[in-house]
Amino acid sequence: MDNVVVLGSANAVPDSRHDNTHLLIQAGKTNVLVDCASSPVQRLEKAGTSLESINNIFFTHFHPDHAAGAPLLFMVMWLKGRSAPLHLYGLEITLQKIRQTMELYDYHTWPGMFPLAYHFLPEGEGYRAFEDENLCITTSPVKHLIPTIGLRVDYKDSKKSLMYTCDTEPCPAVISLAHKVDVLLHEAAGNARGHSSPQQAAEDARAADSRSLVLIHYDYSHPELAKMVEQARQIFPGEVSLAQDFMQIGF
Numbered sequence: 001m002d003n004v005v006v007l008g009s010a011n012a013v014p015d016s017r018h019d020n021t022h023l024l025i026q027a028g029k030t031n032v033l034v035d036c037a038s039s040p041v042q043r044l045e046k047a048g049t050s051l052e053s054i055n056n057i058f059f060t061h062f063h064p065d066h067a068a069g070a071p072l073l074f075m076v077m078w079l080k081g082r083s084a085p086l087h088l089y090g091l092e093i094t095l096q097k098i099r100q101t102m103e104l105y106d107y108h109t110w111p112g113m114f115p116l117a118y119h120f121l122p123e124g125e126g127y128r129a130f131e132d133e134n135l136c137i138t139t140s141p142v143k144h145l146i147p148t149i150g151l152r153v154d155y156k157d158s159k160k161s162l163m164y165t166c167d168t169e170p171c172p173a174v175i176s177l178a179h180k181v182d183v184l185l186h187e188a189a190g191n192a193r194g195h196s197s198p199q200q201a202a203e204d205a206r207a208a209d210s211r212s213l214v215l216i217h218y219d220y221s222h223p224e225l226a227k228m229v230e231q232a233r234q235i236f237p238g239e240v241s242l243a244q245d246f247m248q249i250g251f
């Protein structure tokens with residue numbers, strides 16, 4: 001199974017059908033979770049992925065709609081008897097806050113709690129953060145309200161690739177990390193500081209020469225929702241679509 005599963009596609013405001021944006025990257029037996037929004041436990045179950053199969057989690061930044069689900073996910077893993085270390089990847093400032101959150105919950109007092117292994121990623125562009133026999137993940141800092149990383153996934157078997165911008169306004173780091181990717185998964189929260197409009201996402205996709213564009217992290221209640229894809233199509237000549245919860249992108 002080589003897929004990226006959209007576990008949530010909403011911006012910071014979820015509803016019963018749209019969770020906050022977080023992703024499951026599947027490549028062979030490798031499963032990587034990207035961010036921990038409100039309910040990854042239920043979402044992973046619905047996606048048919050066991051908690052035991054998750055050994056690696058990337059945290060893009062420490063905003064609640066990307067990180068608030070972590071303590072409950074870790075507690076459920078512990079209650080289900082996990083003993084293997086869980087590997088966490090992110091900027092030092094992000095992971096220190098995850099650690100501080102877990103300390104508020106006194107997780108060292110949970111009997112037999114499995115180890116959390118913190119992997120601090122440097123803030124430089126194009127850092128090879130993770131690699132195994134199935135895929136590699138490269139990170140670059142993007143331009144959000146707080147330190148944030150975007151990431152590129154390269155599948156080794158199919159040679160296909162995806163770049164996920166996370167929350168960002170247009171910036172050169174996105175364009176270079178997304179260079180010629182098969183899928184650019186670009187946030188489209190709107191034209192505001194630290195975010196992008198569908199048109200800006202399309203401009204990034206065109207500049208990066210990506211093959212397709214999927215808009216994510218957008219406002220479901222927006223009155224002109226249907227126009228978002230249309231607006232992007234006027235700028236970017238490749239395929240454009242809107243991410244939906246539980247959508248699977250095949251690689």
Ligand SMILES: [Zn+2]
Nearest residue numbers: 061063144167
């Ligand atoms: Zn954010």
